[in-house]
Amino acid sequence: MPEESTQEQDPDNGTTAVAATSPTSAVTNVYAKDNSNKEITNEDFDMDEDEPMQTETEAAKKSTAVVFSPELLKMYYARLFPFDLLHSWLAYSPNNNNSQSWLFSRREFSMTIEPSPGEEIYIRYQSFSTSQELTTAILKRRPTKIDLGAIFSQAPKDHKTLQKGQLQPVQRELVFDIDLTDYDDIRHCGCTGAQICNKCWVFMTMAVEVLDGGLKKDFGFDHVSWFYSGRRGIHAWICDETARTLTNEARNAVATYFEVKLASDNNKDVELHLPLHPSLQRAFDILEPWFISDILPASGHGLLASPERWKKDLLDTIPEAGKSIASLLEKKWANDTTTPAEKWEQLKKHVRVLIGQGGGAKTKTAKTMSTKDKLRLEHWPIEVVFRHTYPRLDINVSKTMNHLLKSPFCVHPKTGRVCVPIQPEEIRQFDPFAVPTLGRLMEELDDYEKTAAMEERPKPKHEWQKTSLKGYFEPFQKAFLEPLHKEIRKHDKNQAEQAAAMRGDF
Numbered sequence: 298m299p300e301e302s303t304q305e306q307d308p309d310n311g312t313t314a315v316a317a318t319s320p321t322s323a324v325t326n327v328y329a330k331d332n333s334n335k336e337i338t339n340e341d342f343d344m345d346e347d348e349p350m351q352t353e354t355e356a357a358k359k360s361t362a363v364v365f366s367p368e369l370l371k372m373y374y375a376r377l378f379p380f381d382l383l384h385s386w387l388a389y390s391p392n393n394n395n396s397q398s399w400l401f402s403r404r405e406f407s408m409t410i411e412p413s414p415g416e417e418i419y420i421r422y423q424s425f426s427t428s429q430e431l432t433t434a435i436l437k438r439r440p441t442k443i444d445l446g447a448i449f450s451q452a453p454k455d456h457k458t459l460q461k462g463q464l465q466p467v468q469r470e471l472v473f474d475i476d477l478t479d480y481d482d483i484r485h486c487g488c489t490g491a492q493i494c495n496k497c498w499v500f501m502t503m504a505v506e507v508l509d510g511g512l513k514k515d516f517g518f519d520h521v522s523w524f525y526s527g528r529r530g531i532h533a534w535i536c537d538e539t540a541r542t543l544t545n546e547a548r549n550a551v552a553t554y555f556e557v558k559l560a561s562d563n564n565k566d567v568e569l570h571l572p573l574h575p576s577l578q579r580a581f582d583i584l585e586p587w588f589i590s591d592i593l594p595a596s597g598h599g600l601l602a603s604p605e606r607w608k609k610d611l612l613d614t615i616p617e618a619g620k621s622i623a624s625l626l627e628k629k630w631a632n633d634t635t636t637p638a639e640k641w642e643q644l645k646k647h648v649r650v651l652i653g654q655g656g657g658a659k660t661k662t663a664k665t666m667s668t669k670d671k672l673r674l675e676h677w678p679i680e681v682v683f684r685h686t687y688p689r690l691d692i693n694v695s696k697t698m699n700h701l702l703k704s705p706f707c708v709h710p711k712t713g714r715v716c717v718p719i720q721p722e723e724i725r726q727f728d729p730f731a732v733p734t735l736g737r738l739m740e741e742l743d744d745y746e747k748t749a750a751m752e753e754r755p756k757p758k759h760e761w762q763k764t765s766l767k768g769y770f771e772p773f774q775k776a777f778l779e780p781l782h783k784e785i786r787k788h789d790k791n792q793a794e795q796a797a798a799m800r801g802d803f
């Protein structure tokens with residue numbers, strides 16, 4: 298047993314770590330004697346990413362290259378992990394890395410370590426005064442996963458000496474977690490569970506486009522950072538001070554704002570109102586082109602690619618008042634050569650005509666149909682688009698300050714891929730399969746050293762600049778960290794000026 302487990306494992310106070318064979322039981326045990334007021338449950342963790350491994354992509358199956366190992370992870374932490382980026386973000390301070398920031402030193406880190414294969418230990422309530430302290434702890438423990446919790450009223454590492462209730466979360470980024478597993482009922486690419494492919498990755502692209510726009514335009518957030526989870530999902534961290542200080546109720550409200558409730562067989566009450574709320578109209582304008590290009594054809598998810606699919610998943614879902622359209626189009630499409638996109642336009646046109654919005658004289662049906670039925674039909678094509686494309690949030694992750702979420706820049710042990718930043722403007726070019734694995738990163742370092750020996754190149758400041766991580770980390774610095782720090786500097790300057798004015802000290 299490595300030294301850290303003997304030190305951390307203390308069944309009597311139970312607050313730090315308990316070894317177990319399954320992540321779930323470990324979490325339960327660790328939380329059994331939790332010190333804070335609220336009882337923390339497994340739901341506080343982003344557990345989906347820890348489910349047993351399922352078959353990854355075909356490419357991954359064929360590949361025999363080692364993508365992850367404890368040795369590679371050790372090397373990653375020692376040479377490539379961007380401690381300074383993580384610190385200068387979480388310190389919310391543009392000053393140098395060794396400066397003290399209470400926002401950093403009161404942040405809860407939790408680590409999952411594997412002292413021996415198959416044995417997992419969760420260590421909660423870790424906190425670090427400086428970047429150097431964090432670096433030392435990570436290099437020593439080499440966690441297979443790092444989670445970030447809230448910023449507390451006191452340093453979480455002191456939790457054992459604090460009175461009950463003294464350790465309260467005071468700030469936390471608003472976070473969103475979107476996982477392809479939640480799309481299983483609309484994925485028709487052959488993937489289920491942890492599997493992903495480029496066909497289903499488009500759901501993540503759509504989610505970023507819809508949510509990033511909504512967060513910035515509807516809520517005015519400026520500092521939104523997106524990350525690939527390393528496996529089959531994405532995370533958003535909203536870092537504006539207003540977002541970090543939201544109450545749990547307000548978090549819940551923001552997350553609920555992005556939920557769309559659609560009519561189902563059991564619940565015919567539709568939450569959509571026409572005209573659509575501007576945010577939903579914007580989402581629809583983003584999503585319908587994706588729906589046409591990536592959901593309808595056989596090259597995508599095939600909704601309008603075969604009679605079986607269009608009957609079961611589309612025509613059969615037309616509301617009762619529009620059933621005549623279903624039977625008419627089923628016959629018409631049985632032997633015609635229109636494209637899926639043309640079929641979608643035909644379908645929408647038939648709906649418009651039936652409810653008297655098709656231009657020209659109103660049909661008899663249109664004149665006699667009840668307003669409720671008309672509305673139901675008018676909503677239906679919008680609902681179809683939303684049902685097959687709208688972002689599916691794991692809303693529990695967003696609702697409370699206390700929820701732990703995997704730290705950016707970690708490595709997913711199942712894929713070996715780094716949890717890299719994604720620029721929302723470039724989400725369409727983002728390819729999860731191009732994200733480097735630990736195995737590849739070590740090859741890239743070797744290649745760099747070999748060519749660097751031959752050429753006279755200036756030495757980069759960070760080792761990660763010698764690898765493809767540069768393409769992910771530098772845009773994060775430029776597009777996220779620099780504007781964040783600029784705003785903090787401005788804020789600090791204003792405060793200093795105000796204070797000087799109060800003192801009459803110009």
Ligand SMILES: [Zn+2]
Nearest residue numbers: 486488494497
């Ligand atoms: Zn897929």
